[in-house]
Amino acid sequence: MSFISLTPWLVLNAQKPVKGKVIAQHSGTPLAFVHVLVKGTQQGTMTDIDGYFNLMIHDSIPSLELSYVGYYNKTYEIPKSKGFHLIAMQPQVTELNEVVVFPGENPAHRIIRNVIQNKSRNNPERLNTFQYESYNKFIATFDRDFYLERWETERDSAAFRMMDFADKRHLFIMESVTERKFRYPSRNNETVIANRVSGLENPLFTTVATELQSFSFYNNHVTVIENKYVNPLNALAFKGYFYHLKDTLYEKSDTVFVIEYRPQKNARFNGLKGVLYINTDRWAIQNVIAEPSVKKDSGMGFRIQQQYARPDGKNWFPVQLNTDIEFQFPAESTTTPISPIRMLGRSYLQNIEINPPLEKKEFTPYDVDFDPHANLLPPNYWSSFRAQPLDEREENTYLFLDSLGREHNFDRIINTVEPFLYGELPLGRFSFDLARFYSFNNYEGHRPGAGLYTNRRMSRYWKVGGYVGYGTKDKRWKYGYSGEIMLHRRTDLRLGGRFSLDVSERGGTSFNEKQFLLSPSFIRNLYTNTMDITRRQEGYLSFRSLQNYLHTEISFASGKTWWDDMYYFMPGNQNIEGFRDFRFAEAAVKMRLAWGETFMNTPLRVIQLPSNLPVFHLNIIKGFDQMQKGEFDYLKIESKLDIHYSIPLLGEHTWILEGGWINRSDLPWPLLYTAKAGGRRSWIAAPLSFGTMDINEFVAHQYISLSFMHNFRSLLLRTQSYEPEFVLISNMGWGMLRNKDKHIYPQMQGWGKGYFESGFAINKIFPQKWVRRIVLGMSPGIEFMYRYGPYALEDPMDNLTIKMTIVTAL
Numbered sequence: 001m002s003f004i005s006l007t008p009w010l011v012l013n014a015q016k017p018v019k020g021k022v023i024a025q026h027s028g029t030p031l032a033f034v035h036v037l038v039k040g041t042q043q044g045t046m047t048d049i050d051g052y053f054n055l056m057i058h059d060s061i062p063s064l065e066l067s068y069v070g071y072y073n074k075t076y077e078i079p080k081s082k083g084f085h086l087i088a089m090q091p092q093v094t095e096l097n098e099v100v101v102f103p104g105e106n107p108a109h110r111i112i113r114n115v116i117q118n119k120s121r122n123n124p125e126r127l128n129t130f131q132y133e134s135y136n137k138f139i140a141t142f143d144r145d146f147y148l149e150r151w152e153t154e155r156d157s158a159a160f161r162m163m164d165f166a167d168k169r170h171l172f173i174m175e176s177v178t179e180r181k182f183r184y185p186s187r188n189n190e191t192v193i194a195n196r197v198s199g200l201e202n203p204l205f206t207t208v209a210t211e212l213q214s215f216s217f218y219n220n221h222v223t224v225i226e227n228k229y230v231n232p233l234n235a236l237a238f239k240g241y242f243y244h245l246k247d248t249l250y251e252k253s254d255t256v257f258v259i260e261y262r263p264q265k266n267a268r269f270n271g272l273k274g275v276l277y278i279n280t281d282r283w284a285i286q287n288v289i290a291e292p293s294v295k296k297d298s299g300m301g302f303r304i305q306q307q308y309a310r311p312d313g314k315n316w317f318p319v320q321l322n323t324d325i326e327f328q329f330p331a332e333s334t335t336t337p338i339s340p341i342r343m344l345g346r347s348y349l350q351n352i353e354i355n356p357p358l359e360k361k362e363f364t365p366y367d368v369d370f371d372p373h374a375n376l377l378p379p380n381y382w383s384s385f386r387a388q389p390l391d392e393r394e395e396n397t398y399l400f401l402d403s404l405g406r407e408h409n410f411d412r413i414i415n416t417v418e419p420f421l422y423g424e425l426p427l428g429r430f431s432f433d434l435a436r437f438y439s440f441n442n443y444e445g446h447r448p449g450a451g452l453y454t455n456r457r458m459s460r461y462w463k464v465g466g467y468v469g470y471g472t473k474d475k476r477w478k479y480g481y482s483g484e485i486m487l488h489r490r491t492d493l494r495l496g497g498r499f500s501l502d503v504s505e506r507g508g509t510s511f512n513e514k515q516f517l518l519s520p521s522f523i524r525n526l527y528t529n530t531m532d533i534t535r536r537q538e539g540y541l542s543f544r545s546l547q548n549y550l551h552t553e554i555s556f557a558s559g560k561t562w563w564d565d566m567y568y569f570m571p572g573n574q575n576i577e578g579f580r581d582f583r584f585a586e587a588a589v590k591m592r593l594a595w596g597e598t599f600m601n602t603p604l605r606v607i608q609l610p611s612n613l614p615v616f617h618l619n620i621i622k623g624f625d626q627m628q629k630g631e632f633d634y635l636k637i638e639s640k641l642d643i644h645y646s647i648p649l650l651g652e653h654t655w656i657l658e659g660g661w662i663n664r665s666d667l668p669w670p671l672l673y674t675a676k677a678g679g680r681r682s683w684i685a686a687p688l689s690f691g692t693m694d695i696n697e698f699v700a701h702q703y704i705s706l707s708f709m710h711n712f713r714s715l716l717l718r719t720q721s722y723e724p725e726f727v728l729i730s731n732m733g734w735g736m737l738r739n740k741d742k743h744i745y746p747q748m749q750g751w752g753k754g755y756f757e758s759g760f761a762i763n764k765i766f767p768q769k770w771v772r773r774i775v776l777g778m779s780p781g782i783e784f785m786y787r788y789g790p791y792a793l794e795d796p797m798d799n800l801t802i803k804m805t806i807v808t809a810l
Contacts, residue, residue, distance in 0.1 A: 018055045018078065020085030022047050022066065027145075031089060032305050032322070033277060033287040034068040035249050039075070042250045046277075046287065049305050049320040049346075050388065069246050069258060069275050108243035108259050114283040115276075116235050122284040123218035124317050131181045132352040135385040139344045139394070140172040146340065169396040171341070173198045176374075177385050186547065186596065187363045194381060195374040198398050199405030212323040212345045213304045217288045221646060222272060224302055225325065228646060229270045229292070232261040236648040240267055246275070255280045263293045268718040269649050284308065284316040294718070301326045311352040321347040348387045365490060365548040366601040419455070422605065429458035436467045442529035442695075444503065445473025456604055461486045471503075474564075476533070478502040492606075493543040503531040506563070507674030507699060509638050509660060511617040512551060512592040524686035527679040530696050532670045534561045548599050551592045558585040558628035561670050568744040569668040578744055582668055585630030588621040615642040623671070634671065635663045651712040656688050659704040665738040673700050675735060675751060685783040685803040690731055690757060692787035692801050698751040699743075700735030707731045711763075725763040725807075729785065732756045751791060759785035763807045781805035 022034045030051025037044035038057050047053045055064075057078075064087075066074040071089045078085070120126055144166035150159035177194035181187075214223045220236070221228040232241045240263060247258035257278045263271035270292075277287035291303040305322040323345035383389070390398075404410070424431040433451030440446055453465025466481030484496025504510075505528050538557035544550065560583050568578030596611030617640040625633040643655040660673045677693035678686040685691055688707040708730045714723040737750030763781035787799040 015056045015058055018057055018064075018085065019083075020053055020087055021051045022053065022068075022087045022089060023051055024071075025088040025090045031068055031071070032289070032307070033275075034066055034071075034089070035247075037065040037067070039063045039065050042252075044249075044251065049307050049322045052388075067247065067249075069260065106243060106245075108245040108257075111245070111257050111259060111278055111283075112233070112238070112243055115278055115285070116233055116238070118283040119218050119233060122282055122316055124216050124315075125182065125184070125218075127182075127184065127315065128355050129181075129183045129358040130317070130352065130354055131179070131356055131358065132349045133385070134178045134180065135348045135350070135387065136176045136178065137344075137346045137386075138172075138174045139170050139397075141170040141342050141344070142166040143340045143342060167393075169393055169400050171397075172401070173394055173397045175382065175386075177382075181358055181362065183358050183360070183363065187358075187360065188367050189363050190368050192368070192370045192374050194377050194385075195370075196377075196382070196398075199401035199410045212325070213306075213321060215321075216318055217285055217290075217306055220648060222290065222304075224304060224323070225300075227270070229272050229290075230648050232272060232276070234648050237269070237271075240264055240269060240649055241271070249277075251279075256286055267293070268715045270713070279316075281310075282316065286316070312354040315354050317349075317352055317354065319349050319352070321345075321349075346387075348385075350385075363547075365492075365544065365599065366606070367598045368600040368602075370601065370603055372603070419604070424455070426455060426457075429454060430465075431455040433465075433467060436469060439469075441525055441531075442527055443474060443531040444471030444476075447471050447478075449478075469502075474503070474531075476503075488543075491543045491545065492548070493541070495541050497537075497539045499537045501533070501535045503533055505674070506530045506532050506670050506696075507672050509619070509640075509658075509673065511619065511638070511640055512553065512590050513615075513617070521686075523684055524676065524678055524689050526684075527677075527682050527686070527695055530565065530674075532561050532563045535559045546593070546595075549593060549595050549597060551594075553590045554588070555590075556585075556587045558630065559583070561668075563670070566745070567669060570742045570744065572666070582631050582670075583629045584623060584632065584671075585628035586621055586623045588619065590620075591618045592616070593618075612645060614644075616640070617642075632667055632671065634667060636671075637661045649715065651710055651715055654688070654707075654709040654711070656707040657705075658707075660700075660702065662701045665701040665736075666742055667701070669699060669743060669745070672737075673703050673735065674698070675700070675703070675733065675755070676705070680801055683803055685761065685785075685805045687729075687805075688731075690733070690755065691729075691759075691783070691785040691803065692757045692799060693755065697747070697749075698735055698737075698755070699748060700737045700750045700752075703733060703735035703751075705731070705733030722767045724765055725761075725781070727761040727763060727783075729760060729783070730756075730758040753790035755787075755791050756789035757785050757787045759783065761805050763805050778806050778808060781807065 022031045022036070023029060024031060030047075030049075032047060032049045032051060034047040034051070034053070035044060036047065036053050036055065038055065038061055040061075043055075043057075045053050045055055061078070063078060064076045066076060066087065066089060068089060070092055072092050074087070074089050076085070076087050124130065142162065142165070144163050147159040147163035147166065150156050174197045175194075176192055176196070178190050178192050180190040212225060217231065218233065220231055220234045222231050223229075230237045230240070232243070241261050242264050244260045245257060246260050249256040249258060257280075259276045259278060260274075261276060262273035263269065272290040273293040274288065274290040276285060278284070279286040285306070286308055288306045289303070292301065295301055303324045305320075306318055307320040308316045309319045311317055311319075323343075325343040325345075327341045327343075419426045419431055420434070423434045425434055430452055431454075433453060436449045436451030438446070438448055447469050449467060449469025451465065451467035454463050462483070462485040464481075464483040466479065468477065468479040470477050478501060480498065480500030480502060482496060482498035484494045487493040487495055505525070536557055536559035538555055540553055540555035542551070542553040545552065560581060562581030564580075568580060569582075570578045592615065594611065594613070594615045596613040598609040598611070600607040600609070617638075619636070619638040621636040621638070623632050623634040623636070624630045638660045639658070641655070641657040643657075644652065646652050662672070674696060675693060675698035676689045677695050677697060678689040678691040680692050680694050687709065710728045712726045712728075714725065716726050717724055733751060733755050734753075735751045737748070737752070740748055761781055761783035764779040765781050766779055781804070783801075783803045783805050785801045785803075787793065793799050
């Protein structure tokens with residue numbers, strides 16, 4: 001064939017790249033997942049999460065057809081002289097509460113059922129293994145149009161300055177590069193290999209962008225900013241959602257169904273609304289857009305987007321994750337209108353490998369770890385990871401905040417604030433324990449004090465410190481000191497010792513768990529009125545195993561316990577009046593198994609994030625007679641199982657099963673078990689304890705108790721500004737006490753016939769706009785409990801308690 005005869009064929013088939021970006025016409029917001037089709041063909045693509053597209057088309061093709069849910073279709077004529085194409089689409093005005101009537105079965109239902117049936121094989125976290133690198137960017141910024149409107153209408157000079165600020169820079173910008181490895185079912189490591197924070201070197205916020213939303217859209221619940229929402233692909237929630245097949249798109253041999261979804265009318269569960277793009281290849285999610293179905297009166301809204309691709313040509317895998325959060329300050333919360341603050345999280349996954357050969361030995365015990373050189377990388381390192389180069393505003397943000405951070409030492413401020421969040425007040429290489437500054441209970445009264453310990457700035461491998469406190473009611477000083485050394489970092493193997501002269505609840509149990517403000521144990525401790533004084537010296541060895549999920553402490557302790565009330569113990573058959581003290585020597589093994597917990601190893605500390613799986617505690621304690629002056633030989637076994645889980649469209653279940661067993665009953669009360677009463681006459685409810693039981697009403701040497709709580713959340717009543725929570729509560733327990741004649745104390749009794757109480761609570765009884773004005777966002781409620789069964793009181797009204805509940809309601 002001659003060159004002359006080839007020329008027409010080459011002209012007809014010459015192709016050129018067409019690159020561009022699709023935005024909303026008025027706001028300029030990038031539009032993700034716009035279908036861009038070459039006019040007159042089925043050749044096309046979709047914009048990515050940032051609105052960009054890239055097509056190869058023939059020179060002879062003059063235009064593109066664009067379609068997007070909620071926007072008018074657009075035909076775009078391609079200018080021959082233009083290299084990059086910025087295309088604006090106009091939003092479509094639709095009637096609210098649109099009703100779509102189908103003659104037969106909703107065609108979207110068949111598609112959604114297919115997706116649900118294929119969830120397991122399409123869920124990326126069901127793959128045997130995978131690994132990838134992720135570039136993450138997080139930006140906080142003002143809404144400049146808010147200030148532009150105020151400037152145009154009021155000529156407010158302050159608004160002009162803020163508009164100028166928003167035009168030039170953001171409030172904050174942060175970037176990171178992470179490497180993640182995953183091995184089913186629970187091996188997971190993410191290492192931060194690069195980190196850059198405007199104005200800071202502290203890595204406290206580094207993982208924010210990757211933690212904003214669930215990694216994929218296949219779990220029964222979608223988590224956004226620690227809040228759970230019922231997934232429209234949850235089989236149990238299928239009838240609670242409305243689905244509408246909005247469009248059908250074609251990509252080569254695949255068909256993509258565009259389905260709008262939202263909760264059914266009058267649904268009261270935390271649901272989502274948005275758009276699903278379902279590819280007929282494996283019936284997998286190709287794209288998803290989601291936001292809350294109901295805008296909360298708290299002023300916070302969000303919108304997430306996820307894009308999936310087939311990096312290995314077969315398995316669908318997330319490649320881009322976007323999270324847009326807006327904090328809208330309500331008008332009643334401030335006298336001066338404040339611009340909404342937008343937070344934009346972007347994650348771009350690359351170098352994805354599906355089912356690579358990853359062995360267990362390649363994984364560390366930490367889910368998130370930090371490369372020590374992550375903050376020291378040169379600027380040119382980032383260019384190979386960024387999806388798009390930094391724009392002028394982003395560059396200016398770094399320049400402005402970096403110089404401001406150096407001038408005002410932002411890192412020093414953050415290094416002070418960050419420990420404060422974990423109950424510490426740093427002072428150089430030492431930290432004050434804030435929990436020791438003040439506490440209160442009915443035995444000690446007010447307890448001011450202080451605690452001082454070394455921190456990681458002193459050493460990562462050893463720690464020493466001590467505390468002191470004074471009770472204004474019992475008029476007694478308490479103090480203690482401790483020290484430990486890390487022997488093995490990977491297993492967190494620690495050898496330590498501690499001494500204390502302090503008080504503790506008589507007959508109480510101590511599991512390896514931390515208290516926090518308004519936790520059930522924290523509130524119940526306020527009402528404790530019977531305590532023993534113990535002088536205790538102890539050595540211990542602690543370590544973690546099973547991927548850090550099992551924490552074990554082995555210890556040996558000795559000391560003396562005594563008390564100052566009118567309780568007496570009569571040992572054996574000795575003809576004495578009784579005594580009010582004893583010596584002990586005991587060895588203990590205490591274990592805590594919390595499968596699925598996340599551990600972040602930051603340069604400052606190891607951060608432990610709880611999971612939703614059951615937590616199991618087991619204590620085995622052996623007391624010795626005639627050893628280290630110990631006076632009693634005994635064996636104690638104590639355990640606790642904490643179960644918490646959600647049920648779609650029904651709420652959340654909480655179960656606490658707890659028990660204790662001692663091989664002998666002729667022991668002093670401090671070695672026995674006191675029923676966990678919440679105080680019948682108390683006015684604040686202590687959840688997961690016996691609310692209708694008096695303090696110290698029952699004692700046992702063997703017991704078992706079960707606490708149940710079902711929280712309907714806002715399923716029973718929900719409006720935009722009012723979301724009370726209805727909670728069902730039931731507690732029961734059995735406790736045996738033999739040898740009661742050896743205890744001289746009023747009303748010393750067991751509860752072997754079974755103690756029962758039930759009731760309900762209504763939490764968050766105030767509207768959200770009132771709660772915002774209460775310190776820390778605490779919301780009051782009311783609890784009603786009734787005592788029944790063998791230990792019910794004679795007067796029915798004495799069995800009823802009415803108390804106030806306090807829960808967080810931010």
